[in-house]
Amino acid sequence: MKRPRLRAESLHVGYGETPVIEGLDLEVLDDAVTAVIGPNGSGKSTLLRAMGRLLAPRRGQVLLDGKRIDRMPTREVATLLGVLPQTPRAPDGLTVAELVAHGRHPHQAWYRRWSTDDDESVAAALRMTGMTDLAGRVLDQLSGGQRQRAWISMALAQGTELLLLDEPTTYLDLAHQVEVLELVRRLRTDLGRTVVMVLHDLNLAARYADRMVVLGDGSVVAQGAPHEVLTEDLLREVFDLEARVISDPVAGTPLVVPVSPRTRAH
Amino acid sequence: MLAVRHRRRVAGLVVLLGCAAAACLASIAIGSKPIPVGAVWHGLVSPTGSEDDLIVRSLRVPRTELAVLAGAALGIAGSLSQGHTRNPLADPGLLGVSSGAALAVVTGIFAFGVTSTYDHVWLACLGAIVATVGVFLLSSAGRTGPTPLTLALAGAAAAALMQGLVSAMVVADQQSMEIYRFWRIGAVSGRDPTVIAQVLPFLLVGAALAMANTAGLNALSLGEDVARSIGGHVLRARLIGVAAITLLTGGAVAACGPIGFVGLVVPHLARFVTGPDHRWLVPYAGLIGAVLVVAADTVGRLLAWPGELQVGIVLAMIGVPVFIAIVRRTRLAQL
Numbered sequence: 001m002k003r004p005r006l007r008a009e010s011l012h013v014g015y016g017e018t019p020v021i022e023g024l025d026l027e028v029l030d031d032a033v034t035a036v037i038g039p040n041g042s043g044k045s046t047l048l049r050a051m052g053r054l055l056a057p058r059r060g061q062v063l064l065d066g067k068r069i070d071r072m073p074t075r076e077v078a079t080l081l082g083v084l085p086q087t088p089r090a091p092d093g094l095t096v097a098e099l100v101a102h103g104r105h106p107h108q109a110w111y112r113r114w115s116t117d118d119d120e121s122v123a124a125a126l127r128m129t130g131m132t133d134l135a136g137r138v139l140d141q142l143s144g145g146q147r148q149r150a151w152i153s154m155a156l157a158q159g160t161e162l163l164l165l166d167e168p169t170t171y172l173d174l175a176h177q178v179e180v181l182e183l184v185r186r187l188r189t190d191l192g193r194t195v196v197m198v199l200h201d202l203n204l205a206a207r208y209a210d211r212m213v214v215l216g217d218g219s220v221v222a223q224g225a226p227h228e229v230l231t232e233d234l235l236r237e238v239f240d241l242e243a244r245v246i247s248d249p250v251a252g253t254p255l256v257v258p259v260s261p262r263t264r265a266h
Numbered sequence: 267m268l269a270v271r272h273r274r275r276v277a278g279l280v281v282l283l284g285c286a287a288a289a290c291l292a293s294i295a296i297g298s299k300p301i302p303v304g305a306v307w308h309g310l311v312s313p314t315g316s317e318d319d320l321i322v323r324s325l326r327v328p329r330t331e332l333a334v335l336a337g338a339a340l341g342i343a344g345s346l347s348q349g350h351t352r353n354p355l356a357d358p359g360l361l362g363v364s365s366g367a368a369l370a371v372v373t374g375i376f377a378f379g380v381t382s383t384y385d386h387v388w389l390a391c392l393g394a395i396v397a398t399v400g401v402f403l404l405s406s407a408g409r410t411g412p413t414p415l416t417l418a419l420a421g422a423a424a425a426a427l428m429q430g431l432v433s434a435m436v437v438a439d440q441q442s443m444e445i446y447r448f449w450r451i452g453a454v455s456g457r458d459p460t461v462i463a464q465v466l467p468f469l470l471v472g473a474a475l476a477m478a479n480t481a482g483l484n485a486l487s488l489g490e491d492v493a494r495s496i497g498g499h500v501l502r503a504r505l506i507g508v509a510a511i512t513l514l515t516g517g518a519v520a521a522c523g524p525i526g527f528v529g530l531v532v533p534h535l536a537r538f539v540t541g542p543d544h545r546w547l548v549p550y551a552g553l554i555g556a557v558l559v560v561a562a563d564t565v566g567r568l569l570a571w572p573g574e575l576q577v578g579i580v581l582a583m584i585g586v587p588v589f590i591a592i593v594r595r596t597r598l599a600q601l
Contacts, residue, residue, distance in 0.1 A: 074494065074499055075497040077497070082496075083494075085491040090488055091488075093541040093542050102496055
């Protein structure tokens with residue numbers, strides 16, 4: 001069987017003295033949407049940042065196409081893998097088109113300036129996210145959902161097969177969360193991209209991900225298809241939550257209905 | 267919108283070049299002895315050694331050149347400072363460049379009895395570079411490397427320390443005080459014409475580095491994580507930026523003393539037209555800075571005619587109210 005393009009091997013990551021991820025192994029399924037879930041502080045964002053080469057591992061390694069990602073040139077990584085951090089901030093006055101054009105940065109150099117290729121990538125990315133009509137608008141005048149779509153357009157224009165999204169639905173109302181996640185799904189179905197995203201909302205994660213990875217205390221507790229992973233036992237053990245899991249009446253995916261937080265033994 | 271912004275940027279550039287030419291002409295014509303425009307032209311193109319020619323060529327032109335260079339350098343350095351710290355209140359002195367220059371000059375006078383202004387320029391450049399290298403290393407000491415916050419904090423701390431040392435020395439020594447007092451007020455007049463040749467290499471290299479830094483700075487303006495993920499070299503861009511700021515500010519401060527305000531305000535004025543794209547913003551800031559300093563220096567000669575006011579004072583007196591008016595009417599950009 002072909003090895004997945006992106007994987008982590010006995011990964012140790014931490015901030016300062018505090019270890020966050022300890023000895024984590026993960027293979028990211030190609031051509032799929034993977035949702036990383038877990039309670040607060042379980043290391044979801046840290047994992048994503050390490051997988052995206054934004055954080056250097058202390059031990060272990062992240063491999064991209066079999067090569068250690070921290071030893072690859074920044075520009076080369078940027079043509080293979082895009083990372084969108086949580087709630088990125090753009091300077092005032094930046095237009096959508098200018099933002100999306102930044103996605104072409106890894107394809108440019110002092111001897112190779114803006115080309116028709118770049119123009120086409122930007123236009124295609126804007127079309128994909130439905131942002132074409134808003135291309136000339138200034139980012140800070142858009143709604144939260146539109147702004148998030150603009151950022152995703154930038155990552156798309158980068159033209160990478162792999163996309164890592166850190167909580168792409170933060171601060172969005174439900175309608176806009178669904179809108180962004182529908183877009184994520186189309187990235188896989190229409191463009192064949194591999195997406196890894198950190199999500200807080202378990203029900204939306206179950207609905208839009210092909211595969212779920214559950215983190216607890218810095219290591220992978222469970223992984224697999226949503227209906228295999230999202231069980232009442234797992235919610236009790238990992239999230240400390242007493243809940244029922246029923247079938248989502250619309251999509252048939254698991255739906256978490258909380259009963260009450262488990263009373264802790266003192 | 268995009269096409270409109272592009273047209274505005276190009277049109278603005280033409281207007282600015284016109285303003286620069288007009289300001290330079292006025293700066294050469296106006297002074298304690300007014301010189302008609304025709305005579306200015308005569309002095310520039312075909313001098314015959316008349317009194318007017320002599321004033322034009324030996325006094326007014328060098329002075330105007332110095333104002334253009336200092337203004338452009340401070341404008342460019344200001345736009346880089348604000349970009350790298352993502353702080354709209356940052357000015358080129360933020361990294362400790364100005365206070366480093368001041369400390370080196372005063373130490374030279376106080377401890378080593380250096381009195382020639384020629385040597386002061388070298389001292390100021392040296393002090394600026396040493397101070398910025400120190401600030402940069404200090405800000406890189408943490409685990410995260412130099413970030414907008416650590417750069418600003420290290421710069422502010424170092425500037426406070428160096429200002430304290432300067433104060434201690436000028437209080438203790440009358441001669442240091444006299445020279446420092448003169449140097450302290452930013453001025454483009456009364457400087458030795460050789461100063462231009464002395465600082466020009468610093469300014470040229472600084473300007474070239476600044477332009478080389480614009481694409482990287484654009485990436486950084488989206489945050490360090492995004493900059494990295496689109497293939498930007500964060501540390502390299504920071505190093506180039508800090509080197510450019512040091513050379514430009516150090517050169518300008520060494521030649522004219524610390525002219526405040528230009529580096530802070532000019533990037534905002536430029537941003538009104540160019541938006542946040544540094545490839546436009548940086549050259550715009552250079553041009554606007556040049557126009558502003560030349561114009562302020564000329565106005566200073568009119569206000570106190572036949573005497574004159576130093577450019578630093580004029581900029582503060584006229585510039586600040588104008589800037590406040592602009593800020594009240596529009597909104598300053600978050601970076």
